[in-house]
Amino acid sequence: MFIDKVELQLIAGKGGNGVIAWRREKYIPKGGPAGGDGGNAGSVIFQADEQVHSLEDYRNRRILKAQNGQPGGSNNCKGKNGQDLILKIPCGTLIKDIKTKEILYDFTTSGQEWKICQGGKGGKGNSRFKTPTHQAPFVCTEGTEGESCEVELELKLIADVGFVGMPNAGKSTLISELAHIEVKIAPYPFTTLRPNLGIVQFDDFSRILIADIPGIIEDAHADRGLGLSFLRHIERTSTLVYLIELAPHQDRDPFEEFIMLRQELEAYNPEMLEKPFLVALNKIDQEGTEELAADFRAKYPFDPATLFTISALENTNIDPFLEALRVLAQRDSVRFV
Numbered sequence: 001m002f003i004d005k006v007e008l009q010l011i012a013g014k015g016g017n018g019v020i021a022w023r024r025e026k027y028i029p030k031g032g033p034a035g036g037d038g039g040n041a042g043s044v045i046f047q048a049d050e051q052v053h054s055l056e057d058y059r060n061r062r063i064l065k066a067q068n069g070q071p072g073g074s075n076n077c078k079g080k081n082g083q084d085l086i087l088k089i090p091c092g093t094l095i096k097d098i099k100t101k102e103i104l105y106d107f108t109t110s111g112q113e114w115k116i117c118q119g120g121k122g123g124k125g126n127s128r129f130k131t132p133t134h135q136a137p138f139v140c141t142e143g144t145e146g147e148s149c150e151v152e153l154e155l156k157l158i159a160d161v162g163f164v165g166m167p168n169a170g171k172s173t174l175i176s177e178l179a180h181i182e183v184k185i186a187p188y189p190f191t192t193l194r195p196n197l198g199i200v201q202f203d204d205f206s207r208i209l210i211a212d213i214p215g216i217i218e219d220a221h222a223d224r225g226l227g228l229s230f231l232r233h234i235e236r237t238s239t240l241v242y243l244i245e246l247a248p249h250q251d252r253d254p255f256e257e258f259i260m261l262r263q264e265l266e267a268y269n270p271e272m273l274e275k276p277f278l279v280a281l282n283k284i285d286q287e288g289t290e291e292l293a294a295d296f297r298a299k300y301p302f303d304p305a306t307l308f309t310i311s312a313l314e315n316t317n318i319d320p321f322l323e324a325l326r327v328l329a330q331r332d333s334v335r336f337v
Contacts, residue, residue: 013041015120015143016069016079035125036072039079044117050110120144159211162234165243174312248288285311
């Protein structure tokens with residue numbers, strides 16, 4: 001299951017208590033204090049890991065706590081430190097304050113770490129309080145409590161290219177063709193219920209990462225269909241691809257669908273309209289699509305070089321479209337490798 005938002009209560013461990021103990025050895029009449037310190041507690045640490053792709057591991061884990069430190073022992077033995085709790089999360093995860101929604105940390109690179117809750121300090125044993133004038137202290141201190149907080153984890157996938165289209169536009173077919181991955185494809189709306197990721201590798205071994213999100217319908221910003229919740233996963237992309245279905249046997253205007261998609265993106269975040277984009281008119285393998293494509297091209301107000309007619313199913317005109325996508329992604333993406 002693809003989980004992209006969870007709420008967690010995080011608690012660092014409590015430091016171990018110091019203890020009161022006395023040195024008692026045969027033939028030594030005056031032993032003195034020998035109570036050891038408590039161990040330090042474990043902290044809670046987030047770590048970004050490129051091998052983790054969703055927040056599924058935390059779906060049924062509401063409260064997470066690091067290990068407590070162990071109490072000290074006799075003979076000045078220090079208690080064992082508690083283990084840190086390391087929470088591995090996907091790259092692109094935002095850590096937010098659960099009340100204010102303030103972004104506390106943004107994980108963008110694999111290996112990034114952030115200690116969000118510091119573990120408590122171990123208490124002092126009575127040997128710590130021995131002085132020349134107070135040689136038998138009967139006092140020790142408790143370990144301190146660890147920090148705690150409540151946070152919201154929100155995943156925004158980090159990709160170079162984001163596919164945008166209505167249900168049944170052929171996004172899943174296209175990403176499976178480009179990235180050679182298996183995704184669910186079926187002739188009914190909302191086949192894609194979670195984002196799909198695919199890597200396209202070129203002859204020069206450069207790569208682009210593509211994100212395909214569930215289909216958008218009119219008034220999605222008003223929570224129709226699947227709403228706009230999945231748009232967060234293409235918010236970080238540098239390039240967009242509008243995939244428009246040419247449907248000659250349906251009463252639909254492809255150009256109006258293109259305008260509607262841009263309006264829905266604007267309702268979610270106006271900055272998304274500033275991203276460079278390509279438009280792919282899909283399913284030209286069907287009869288009667290030439291007229292629809294010509295009408296779209298006549299109304300298209302942007303650079304004609306950004307408009308392509310393709311068939312993802314029949315692999316028609318995919319190579320020039322993919323080359324234009326590579327050039328655009330290479331120019332604008334900081335992730336292009």
